[in-house]
Amino acid sequence: MPKVLIADKMDPKAAQIFRERGVEVDEITGKTPEELIAIIGEYDGLAIRSSTKVTKAILAAATNLKVIGRAGIGVDNVDIPAASAQGVVVMNTPFGNSITTAEHAIALMFALARQLPEADASTQAGKWEKNRFMGVELTSKTLGLIGAGNIGSIVADRARGLKMKVIAFDPFLSPERALELGIEKVELDDLLARADFITLHTPLTDQTRNILSAEALAKTKKGVRIVNCARGGLIDEAALKAGLDSGHIGGAALDVFVEEPAKASPLFGTPNFVSTPHLGASTTEAQVNVAIQVAEQMADFLVAGGVTNALNMPSLSAEEAPRLKPYMALAEKLGSLVGQLTHGAIARISVHAEGAAAELNQKPIVAAVLAGFLRTQTDTVNMVNAPLLAKERGIEVREVRTEREGDYHTLLRVSVKTDAGERSVAGTLFGDSAPRVVELFGIKVEADLAGHMLYVVNEDAPGFIGRLGTLLGTAGVNIGTFHLGRRSAGGEAVLLLSIDDAVTPELLAQVRALPGVKTAMGLAF
Numbered sequence: 001m002p003k004v005l006i007a008d009k010m011d012p013k014a015a016q017i018f019r020e021r022g023v024e025v026d027e028i029t030g031k032t033p034e035e036l037i038a039i040i041g042e043y044d045g046l047a048i049r050s051s052t053k054v055t056k057a058i059l060a061a062a063t064n065l066k067v068i069g070r071a072g073i074g075v076d077n078v079d080i081p082a083a084s085a086q087g088v089v090v091m092n093t094p095f096g097n098s099i100t101t102a103e104h105a106i107a108l109m110f111a112l113a114r115q116l117p118e119a120d121a122s123t124q125a126g127k128w129e130k131n132r133f134m135g136v137e138l139t140s141k142t143l144g145l146i147g148a149g150n151i152g153s154i155v156a157d158r159a160r161g162l163k164m165k166v167i168a169f170d171p172f173l174s175p176e177r178a179l180e181l182g183i184e185k186v187e188l189d190d191l192l193a194r195a196d197f198i199t200l201h202t203p204l205t206d207q208t209r210n211i212l213s214a215e216a217l218a219k220t221k222k223g224v225r226i227v228n229c230a231r232g233g234l235i236d237e238a239a240l241k242a243g244l245d246s247g248h249i250g251g252a253a254l255d256v257f258v259e260e261p262a263k264a265s266p267l268f269g270t271p272n273f274v275s276t277p278h279l280g281a282s283t284t285e286a287q288v289n290v291a292i293q294v295a296e297q298m299a300d301f302l303v304a305g306g307v308t309n310a311l312n313m314p315s316l317s318a319e320e321a322p323r324l325k326p327y328m329a330l331a332e333k334l335g336s337l338v339g340q341l342t343h344g345a346i347a348r349i350s351v352h353a354e355g356a357a358a359e360l361n362q363k364p365i366v367a368a369v370l371a372g373f374l375r376t377q378t379d380t381v382n383m384v385n386a387p388l389l390a391k392e393r394g395i396e397v398r399e400v401r402t403e404r405e406g407d408y409h410t411l412l413r414v415s416v417k418t419d420a421g422e423r424s425v426a427g428t429l430f431g432d433s434a435p436r437v438v439e440l441f442g443i444k445v446e447a448d449l450a451g452h453m454l455y456v457v458n459e460d461a462p463g464f465i466g467r468l469g470t471l472l473g474t475a476g477v478n479i480g481t482f483h484l485g486r487r488s489a490g491g492e493a494v495l496l497l498s499i500d501d502a503v504t505p506e507l508l509a510q511v512r513a514l515p516g517v518k519t520a521m522g523l524a525f
């Protein structure tokens, strides 16, 4: 009988469903990482919320683990590349708590507009300070959304009901979707200059980290009120404190912090600062939703092999699985590669199958490309919703087949069209099972895309590889594999290195400073 550990507080419905479906379950919450490492080896499944951090060390001890189920949305507490490398499926419940979280953002907006927490404390202290508290109306104010996905869209809907004017910065929001939501799509600087209230609803990614930096906060309208119910790290907390102290920022409400649990913060006690302890998803309704959903999905997987809402594995039927599986792994990797290497609005993604690949069902292959691609923008994408999400984002998806073989017996090519033109990557399967990228933006390479990688484009010149090797060696970075390709002798060359740990910003800065380097990026698969 499969065995699941529920490691964070969850509605009792989760344990009930596991038992009903023939899964043994232990509920042991509040463990330290060391305590978790000591027991995780016995479990096939791990059900969590945001408190448990599923690190490489925990995964290394999880020798029987097959599935991690996140009863909620954000999976930034799970090392997904490490889980994928270990073949552990990671699932979330993308919609169960979105209404609740949107409502919390609206609640915090009201709390700021009318200084509710401070007025409450003062009144209950017997002060009756009727003249101290003067609020503002929400009606007719401009709300700036940073991120207009599931939660952001619900906030927009509620805010429009409150007669607010809603503007949004979300590079992946299509003009059609903005129109449908009744909101105006704007650039970040425009939003900063115009918004009376700002709420954040993006995942924490390299692009969104510190999106409200000191510089961005300085561009806001005087008196702006800011709400963050998404992830700590989207706002520079020190700059927020300075802005509140100077009076430039009229109020701020944080549900999430860079360090959680946040038991101390320079922000605590600051006038017009409101905080809650990551309560965005904490309503009875949302917790019942996510508990039921996560237990059903995990039980389905452990008992029957069904895959739903997986972040690192395509959904599949039993018959198609054996032939399609390696193609989908290749498709995800190629999608993720172009997603990580492409910035800005995408007009079109084309998936071209050549040779043996052209004989297969293209739907799951195309969905896997899109899931890999969109995962660089949102935590909530999977094979099922990737095509829909692409459509919502105004991305045209093209499917092309050529049954005739080219240089390879089987080939998948993924092309992305942006304002800057169309670029493509291509990959094949070695031995019909091992995915390899064989072409990167017109340059022939041959590489396995796995774990953490360093991607460098440089001018092909003698001595460069030696200098890079020395730099990495000095920085204590261990190289697993090393792949090299070039357009022409003395032209542009590309290097793909697999390394043991994530590329740090410091390392990237050093690589970028090497003579001849045109681009350097950290990639993760």
Ligand SMILES: NC(=O)C1=CN([C@@H]2O[C@H](COP(=O)(O)OP(=O)(O)OC[C@H]3O[C@@H](n4cnc5c(N)ncnc54)[C@H](O)[C@@H]3O)[C@@H](O)[C@H]2O)C=CC1
Pocket: 072, 073, 074, 075, 094, 097, 098, 101, 146, 147, 148, 149, 150, 151, 152, 169, 170, 171, 172, 173, 201, 202, 203, 204, 205, 207, 208, 229, 230, 231, 255, 256, 278, 279, 280, 281, 282, 377, 378, 379, 380
């Ligand atoms: N406080 C809490 O308890 C909860 C927090 N959350 C968090 O809320 C956040 C949003 O969740 P959902 O709306 O469900 O996710 P979603 O994936 O549906 O939406 C995220 C949106 O952010 C946009 N985005 C991505 N990169 C961006 C960038 N660089 N600039 C601007 N926009 C960007 C995406 O295009 C997408 O539309 C997640 O981080 C999630 O973890 C979710 C539930 C509860």
Ligand SMILES: O=C(O)C(=O)COP(=O)(O)O
Pocket: 049, 050, 051, 071, 072, 073, 074, 075, 097, 278, 279, 280, 281, 282
């Ligand atoms: O679903 C999410 O992304 C959340 O942040 C909710 O977190 P929680 O499950 O309440 O710890």
